[in-house]
Amino acid sequence: MKIKLLFIYSLVAGAVSTSQAQTILPLDPAVRTGKLANGFTYYIRHNEEPKNRVMMYLVNKAGSVLEDEDQRGLAHFMEHMSFNGTKHFPHNELVNYLQKAGVRFGADINAYTSFDETVYELPIPSDKPELLKGGLEIMRDWAHEALLDSGEIDKERGVVLEEKRLGKGAGERMQRQYWPVILNNSRYTVRIPIGLDTVLDNFKRPTIARFYNDWYRPDLQAIIVVGDINVDQIEAAIKQQFADLKNPVHERVRTKYTVPLTGKNQFIAVTDKEMTTTEAEILIKHKAPELKIAADYRIALVHGLFDQMLSGRYAELLRKSDPPFVSGSAGISGFMGGLDAYDVSVRAKPGELEKGLKAVWRETERLKRFGFTSTELERAKTAYMNGMESAIKEKSKTNSSSYVKEYQAYFLTNTAAPGIEMEYQLTKEDLPNITLKDVNNLAANYIINTNRDILILAPQKDRGSLPDEATVNSWIKAVEAEALTPYKDDVSSKPLLSAMPAAGKIKSEELNKELNITTITLSNGVKVLLKPTDFKNDQIIFSSFAAGGTSLYSDADYQSATNAAGIVSAGGVGNYNTGELSKYLEDKQLSVRPYIAEQFQGVNGGSTPKDLETAMQMIYAYFTEPREDTAIFKGMIARSKAGMANRASDPSSVFSDTVSAVLGSYNVRRTGPTLQKLDQINPDRAYQIYKERFADASNFTFTFVGSIDMNTIKPLLEKYLGALPVTGIHEEAKDLNIHPPTGKIEKTVYKGSEPKATVYLVYAGQYDYSPENNTKMDAMKEVLEIRLLQRLREDESGVYSPGVQENTSLQPQQRYSFLIHFGCAPQNVERLIASTLDEISKLKTDGPLPENIGKWRAEDKTSFEPQLKTNGFWLGYLNGQLQNGQDLNEVKNYNSLLDAVKPDDIKIMAGKYLSGNNYIRLVLMPAIN
Numbered sequence: 001m002k003i004k005l006l007f008i009y010s011l012v013a014g015a016v017s018t019s020q021a022q023t024i025l026p027l028d029p030a031v032r033t034g035k036l037a038n039g040f041t042y043y044i045r046h047n048e049e050p051k052n053r054v055m056m057y058l059v060n061k062a063g064s065v066l067e068d069e070d071q072r073g074l075a076h077f078m079e080h081m082s083f084n085g086t087k088h089f090p091h092n093e094l095v096n097y098l099q100k101a102g103v104r105f106g107a108d109i110n111a112y113t114s115f116d117e118t119v120y121e122l123p124i125p126s127d128k129p130e131l132l133k134g135g136l137e138i139m140r141d142w143a144h145e146a147l148l149d150s151g152e153i154d155k156e157r158g159v160v161l162e163e164k165r166l167g168k169g170a171g172e173r174m175q176r177q178y179w180p181v182i183l184n185n186s187r188y189t190v191r192i193p194i195g196l197d198t199v200l201d202n203f204k205r206p207t208i209a210r211f212y213n214d215w216y217r218p219d220l221q222a223i224i225v226v227g228d229i230n231v232d233q234i235e236a237a238i239k240q241q242f243a244d245l246k247n248p249v250h251e252r253v254r255t256k257y258t259v260p261l262t263g264k265n266q267f268i269a270v271t272d273k274e275m276t277t278t279e280a281e282i283l284i285k286h287k288a289p290e291l292k293i294a295a296d297y298r299i300a301l302v303h304g305l306f307d308q309m310l311s312g313r314y315a316e317l318l319r320k321s322d323p324p325f326v327s328g329s330a331g332i333s334g335f336m337g338g339l340d341a342y343d344v345s346v347r348a349k350p351g352e353l354e355k356g357l358k359a360v361w362r363e364t365e366r367l368k369r370f371g372f373t374s375t376e377l378e379r380a381k382t383a384y385m386n387g388m389e390s391a392i393k394e395k396s397k398t399n400s401s402s403y404v405k406e407y408q409a410y411f412l413t414n415t416a417a418p419g420i421e422m423e424y425q426l427t428k429e430d431l432p433n434i435t436l437k438d439v440n441n442l443a444a445n446y447i448i449n450t451n452r453d454i455l456i457l458a459p460q461k462d463r464g465s466l467p468d469e470a471t472v473n474s475w476i477k478a479v480e481a482e483a484l485t486p487y488k489d490d491v492s493s494k495p496l497l498s499a500m501p502a503a504g505k506i507k508s509e510e511l512n513k514e515l516n517i518t519t520i521t522l523s524n525g526v527k528v529l530l531k532p533t534d535f536k537n538d539q540i541i542f543s544s545f546a547a548g549g550t551s552l553y554s555d556a557d558y559q560s561a562t563n564a565a566g567i568v569s570a571g572g573v574g575n576y577n578t579g580e581l582s583k584y585l586e587d588k589q590l591s592v593r594p595y596i597a598e599q600f601q602g603v604n605g606g607s608t609p610k611d612l613e614t615a616m617q618m619i620y621a622y623f624t625e626p627r628e629d630t631a632i633f634k635g636m637i638a639r640s641k642a643g644m645a646n647r648a649s650d651p652s653s654v655f656s657d658t659v660s661a662v663l664g665s666y667n668v669r670r671t672g673p674t675l676q677k678l679d680q681i682n683p684d685r686a687y688q689i690y691k692e693r694f695a696d697a698s699n700f701t702f703t704f705v706g707s708i709d710m711n712t713i714k715p716l717l718e719k720y721l722g723a724l725p726v727t728g729i730h731e732e733a734k735d736l737n738i739h740p741p742t743g744k745i746e747k748t749v750y751k752g753s754e755p756k757a758t759v760y761l762v763y764a765g766q767y768d769y770s771p772e773n774n775t776k777m778d779a780m781k782e783v784l785e786i787r788l789l790q791r792l793r794e795d796e797s798g799v800y801s802p803g804v805q806e807n808t809s810l811q812p813q814q815r816y817s818f819l820i821h822f823g824c825a826p827q828n829v830e831r832l833i834a835s836t837l838d839e840i841s842k843l844k845t846d847g848p849l850p851e852n853i854g855k856w857r858a859e860d861k862t863s864f865e866p867q868l869k870t871n872g873f874w875l876g877y878l879n880g881q882l883q884n885g886q887d888l889n890e891v892k893n894y895n896s897l898l899d900a901v902k903p904d905d906i907k908i909m910a911g912k913y914l915s916g917n918n919y920i921r922l923v924l925m926p927a928i929n
Contacts, residue, residue, distance in 0.1 A: 023294045028419030031407060032231050039219025040143075040242045043407040044234050045226045047400045050866040054126035054227025055400045056135050058142045059408050060118040062215035064193040065257050073195010074208045076113040077160055078216070081208070082120065083111075084152040086141035091152065092794055094138065098124075099855040101131050102862030105789065106801060113193045115336070116257075117412055125862060126228045133237070139223055140241045144216050150205050157200060158797025164194045166800055166823050168754040169651070170274035174457055181268045182283060182453050186259045188337055214252050218245040222411045226400040259337030261285060261451050267469035269456040274752065276646040276653075277326065278458040280357050280472075281345040285451045288340040291415050297423070298430045305380045305434065306442045307331040309372050312582065313363055313487060318639070319570075319578055321631035324359035325349060326642045332446055342446040349642035353456070353467070354475055361479045368447045370486040371440035381431055382587035390589060390608055392424045393538040459646050492580040496573075496617050498625060504722020506714060515888060517878070518710070522722040525698030529882075531874055532708040540706035541606035541871050542615075543879050546699040549599045551734040551812075553689065555668050559680040562669075564690040565594045565601070567683060570636055571629030574621035578632060585614075592618040594694070598669075599733040599812065600883065601693040602700065609707055616720040623694045623724050628687040640678055647673070651752030655924040658749050659760055662922060663740045663817075670738060697724030699731070701882055705875045735812035740764040746921045750928050757826045758924040759833060760819060765918045767808055767816035771890055774808055775897040776909045777816065781806040782856035783848040783906060784820070787839045792822060798832050799824050810884045816913060826925055833921070840914050847907030857898050864894060 027033060032044040064075040083105075085091050095105045103109050103124055111120040120142050124135045180189045223242070225234050291300060314329050326347040335341045344364055348356035398420070406417040418426075454472055467475075504523040511518050520528040550561040572578040590607035592615055603622055607615040647653050657672025664670020702721060704713065740762065767773070785804040792799045802822040809815050824832050867873040868891075881888050 024292055025294060025297065025416040025418040025422065027410065028406075028417055028422075030419060031403070031417075032235060034235070036218065036239065036243050038243065038245050038247060039217075040245060041222035041411060042235070042238050042242075043222065043224045043226075043411070044229075044231050044238070045400075045403055045407075046229060046231050047226050047398070047403060048228045049397050049399050050228075050869055052125055052127040052228050053400070053866060054124060054132065054135070054225060054229050055404050056122045056124070056139055057224040057404050057408060058120040058139050059222045059224065059411055060216060061116065061220040061254060061412060062118055063114050063116045064191040064195070065115045065187055066215055066254070067191055067195075067211060070199065070203065070207055071211050072191065072199045073160070073193070074199065074203065074211050075118060075215075076193045076195060077156070077200065077203075078146070078208060078212055079111045079113045079118055079120075080156050080160055081148055081153065082142050082146050084156055085147040085149050086138075087145035087147065088137050088141055090147060091149075092790075094141075097134070098122075098138075099786070100851070100858060101125070101128075101134075102855075102858035102860075104859050104863070108863075115188055115191060115193065119408065132229070136234075136237050136241050143218070143221055143223075143242065144212075144245055146212060146216075148205055148209055148212065153205060153208070155794070155797050159793055159800055160195075160200055161197065162798065162824060163800040164197075164200070165754075165756045165825065167194065168756055169752070170272040174270045174272050174275065177270045178268050178455055178457075181266050182455065183259050183337065184262055186337055187257045188259060213248060215254075217247045217251070218242065219247050219251075220254060221245075222407075224404050224407045224411075226403045226407075257337065259285070259335070259339050261287060261339070263450050265450065265452045265454075267454045267472065269458070269466050269468075271458050271460040271463045271466070273460040274649050274651065275457060275459045276650050277643065278348045278350070278353050278462060279346065279456070280348065280353060281343065281453075281455045282361070283335070283453040283455070284342040284446060284448060285335060285339045285453070286341065286446065288334065288338055290413075293416075294426065297416070297426050298434075301384070301427060301430050302434055302438050302442065303332060304384060305377065306372075306439045307333075308380045308383065309376045309439070310363075310367065312376070312586070313367075314360070315582065316579055317359060317363070319632055319635065321634045323635045323639055325352075325356035326639050328356065328360040330360060330364055332442070347643070349638070350645045351465075353458075357472070358475055358479050361476055362482070362484070364443075364447060365479050365482075366484050366487055368443045369484060371443065372436060373487065373489045374436060375489045375491060377434075377436055377439060379583065379586045381434065385427065385431055386587060386589055388424050388427045390538045391420055394536060395420045397536050459649060489583075490579070491583050492576055494575040496575060496584065496614070497621055498575055501620055501624075501720060501723030503719040505718055506722075512888065514892070517888065520714075520717065522717065524722055524724060524726045526721050526724055527701045528717055528721060529701070529703040529878060530708055530710065530713065531703070531705045531878070532710065533706055533871055533874065535706070535869050535871050537707055538608045538610075539606065539871060540609060540612055540615075540704060540708060541875050542702060542704045543604045543875055544602040544619075544700050544702040545600040545879065545883060546602060546693075546696075546701070547600060547733045548693060548699075548731045549597050549601050549733055550669075551598050551736055552731060556680075557685060557689065558669055559677050560682050560686040561596060561689045563681050564686040564693070565596045567633055567636070567681075567686045568622075568626045568628070568690045569593055570632050571627040573618060573627060574625045577627065577629060588614055590615045590618070592622065594622045594690075596690070596693055598736070606706075609709065609712070612713065613716055616716045620720040620723065623697060626687070626690055626694070628683065630683055633683040637678055637681065641675055644673060644675060644678070651749075651924060652758075654751045655749050655758060655922075658747065659922050662745065662747055662920060663762065663764070664738055665741050667736075667738045669736070695725060696727040696729045696731075697721075698726045698728060700724070703875060703878050703882070705871045705878070733812065737813075739813075739815060740817065740918070740920060742918050744916070744919050746923075748923045748925055750925050752924070752926050755826055755926055756823060757829050757926070758821070758823050759829060760821050760920075760922040761833065761836060762817060762819050762920040762922070763914050763916075763918060764817040764920070765815070765913070767814045767913070769808060769810045769814040771893070771897055772900070773909070775894075776901055776905050777806050777808055777818075777913070778860070779853065779856050779901045780843070780848075780906050780909050780913075781818070782859065783852040784839065784843060786852050786855060787843075787848075788820070788822075788836060791835055791839060792832055796832070796835060798828050798835075802836075810886075818913060829923060829925070840910065843910040844907065844914060847903040847910075850903055853901065853903055853906070857901070860898055861895060 035041045098109050108123050183189045310331055328346040330344040332342050344360050346356045346360040409415040410417040506520055507523050508521045518530045553561040572581045588611045590611045592605035594603045603619050661671045781804045788802040792802050799822040805819045807817045
């Protein structure tokens with residue numbers, strides 16, 4: 001568990017001794033660290049979660065903020081070039097090498113460039129010595145062995161420009177206007193990582209080589225290696241690989257840039273014709289200190305409690321029958337450039353900006369004036385300690401990625417990373433001594449009247465009605481002059497359930513020894529599968545289902561049916577309304593939510609073993625004591641309508657709704673949301689439908705996976721699940737026959753002002769469902785994606801990241817869908833579609849390259865093995881098999897299915913399922929002026 005925010009030393013009167021408070025927190029002793037003579041730093045840790053895997057990160061203290069004026073965008077471009085030719089992997093051989101080793105480009109191997117850093121990520125199997133050696137060789141190449149071939153640079157220009165194109169839209173256009181204001185015209189304002197078209201289009205090799213030689217240097221670099229490895233061997237290999245890296249002879253100073261605090265207040269209102277909501281944000285910026293010593297850690301605890309309590313108050317406002325905004329929040333968070341900020345934000349209802357802004361500021365003023373209550377603080381402290389106790393229990397099961405992120409922050413920003421044991425000890429010592437004065441002082445110190453920025457974003461059509469700075473300031477002053485009352489923390493002392501259930505009995509048990517799954521049938525007919533695992537030490541997750549869902553209701557009732565579970569959940573459960581329930585659960589670690597889907601209904605959730613009985617009580621309550629809260633319902637509908645008011649202005653929403661409608665043959669259950677559909681929701685009917693769906697538990701199957709104690713869970717199953725109601729109806733879901741239309745269909749949506757297009761190509765139809773065909777379909781998806789990545793991105797430089805998705809179903813019909821999608825320049829749509837169809841044609845006539853089948857097989861095996869060690873995989877797998885009536889032991893044959901796939905199998909599948917007889921082409925193009 002890591003506290004990631006930065007805080008102010010002087011905010012809290014610490015209850016620790018001076019010597020303890022000033023103690024520098026040591027780096028976690030479980031990590032091996034060192035610095036070579038050239039300044040290159042390393043962090044190495046042995047960790048077996050997941051087994052036989054290692055994560056390697058190369059972290060550079062070099063980002064876009066270091067670019068010269070003629071290099072704007074080249075820090076990010078340099079990241080791309082590291083994948084397009086290095087000493088040991090020329091051209092595109094690096095991606096090819098890793099794919100053959102089972103590492104997916106984008107999903108596994110990746111990188112990012114920010115203002116202050118560039119980070120390369122490489123997760124690989126650690127049980128193959130040659131691959132482990134190759135991984136370190138790749139790290140060395142990334143550190144300073146890029147070839148920067150001029151031909152490769154020219155090919156990559158189009159890819160980077162396409163990545164930039166994907167980010168264009170209302171948000172990016174408005175950001176360009178308000179960024180200089182909130183960043184106080186600092187260097188960050190003019191060094192956005194994606195860069196300038198004029199630079200990206202025209203720079204020559206020497207310009208990017210200058211950035212590379214100046215900033216990719218060992219004294220600004222670190223390698224982080226965490227995983228199932230021998231630390232001594234890795235350390236020796238790192239010293240051998242990186243010791244001869246040299247810093248530049250004429251070394252440029254690595255300036256640490258910041259966002260300056262001017263002491264001024266600022267205001268800006270920005271509009272855009274594609275903006276769909278009116279939003280306001282008040283940022284009060286502060287200098288953020290380092291998190292290095294024990295006293296800082298105590299401040300971090302205070303901050304965590306502060307934000308937790310404050311978020312609860314804003315959540316209460318949303319539960320009103322007439323909420324004053326669509327959404328609103330406040331809290332202290334990291335900003336950038338050495339700052340953090342108290343951030344108050346609101347998404348207002350149309351025409352109600354004043355009401356919404358006053359509402360969010362009123363809670364801020366109430367907090368500043370009266371502070372928190374003792375009951376809020378005690379709940380928050382209990383919840384925080386519970387979280388730490390769970391984290392310490394899971395210390396042996398912590399994923400390597402968590403450690404990598406900690407050491408990365410330690411290297412980049414000197415943020416302390418003392419390890420969970422020390423954090424737990426500090427929390428135990430500090431938490432009991434934190435007082436109301438401590439947390440209330442945060443408000444006094446952060447909510448001030450200087451260094452305050454007010455930002456308003458709104459649809460262009462509302463420009464004339466937006467307030468100016470003086471008006472907004474008058475709203476704030478009006479709230480500050482109000483006669484407010486202190487916050488009242490209403491907490492119920494009632495039990496969750498109105499009456500304890502009459503327990504049932506375990507009727508039968510059956511053990512699947514190979515999968516270690518016990519199937520229990522209870523006396524009321526409820527079926528329960530239990531799979532104890534040691535993947536986590538403090539986690540149990542569960543899911544349940546029964547056939548029926550919204551398929552049993554008419555189109556007239558559909559909106560009430562599909563929203564019924566959400567409406568009931570929002571109203572609370574048992575003796576507690578939603579506000580009381582939120583406070584009751586705050587110091588517990590569990591989540592329980594009912595759902596009603598098209599074919600099934602059920603309850604999903606999870607808990608720690610400690611809170612499992614409370615989770616069972618909630619399951620029982622959602623079956624037997626659901627609540628109908630008409631006031632909450634009215635508030636939900638009001639906010640939904642407000643949030644939908646300008647949906648038609650957003651190109652992506654319009655296109656998404658069109659795609660859904662076309663693929664659903666314009667069935668009312670597949671078309672996009674509308675105000676008319678919201679009006680069709682009847683709360684009484686929704687409540688009735690909900691009770692009908694959960695009236696008969698005898699048709700339900702529950703699955704529990706995780707750190708299960710069989711002796712503990714069985715009495716709970718009898719007490720709560722064994723007491724669920726039974727009617728014996730045993731309903732079955734209906735087949736609604738909602739499928740993509742047959743034949744060839746083309747539809748183009750013209751929406752948006754940016755020169756960007758989105759392409760969806762869909763093949764769909766009837767399918768011969770079987771484990772063998774499902775594996776072949778997955779292989780076909782992967783080999784086509786490999787080819788499209790090579791052709792559309794690498795060869796034609798026309799896209800950033802083409803994607804392929806496939807879906808197969810057994811119930812209610814055997815069906816498949818196969819989707820290809822990418823974004824591109826409008827003028828390239830026809831060419832790139834033609835190239836895509838050509839690759840599909842090759843797949844049908846020639847089949848895939850054997851090496852691409854090998855890449856798919858390696859990638860699937862590499863990713864599948866760690867999945868088998870996660871609770872989430874097993875819960876999803878078991879539910880899927882049970883819902884489809886398939887053999888639970890099928891998982892044991894997965895690798896055999898992978899090995900059996902041959903190129904000719906894919907050729908046959910492509911000819912059958914990508915024939916083009918059922919082909920839908922959907923394209924989003926800019927609006928025609």
